[in-house]
Amino acid sequence: MRxxxxxxxxxxxxxxxxxxPRxxxxxxxxxTVVLLDPEPRGDDGAAAREAVERCPSGALSLAE
Known part of the structure; x- marks a missing residue:
């Protein structure tokens, strides 16, 4: 995931x-957003998905 x-x-x-926050x-x-880790692993993957869903402007995206 990226x-x-x-x-x-x-x-x-x-x-x-x-x-x-990690x-x-x-x-x-x-x-504006600062990306600290572009390739989350483990539990951070679920947090990344949630953050993308909650972003009101659509500035975040995920690629598997």
Whole structure:
């Protein structure tokens, strides 16, 4: 599994960082998504899926 984050679409809602803090953060400058681990494993995979589903702007995607 690989996560992709499109910062040009991100609205800075922070749902990703709240849902999966080991995988996502927010930039200090723009408040947009910062991808900490693009290839989650184990329990982080489930958290990544949940974060993608909760993203209000659709800035996150997964590829298996």
């Amino acid at each position: 996560i992709a984050a499109d910062t040009s679409v991100c609205v800075g809602a922070g749902m990703c960082a709240l849902t999966a 995988l996502f953060d927010q930039s200090d400058e723009q408040g």
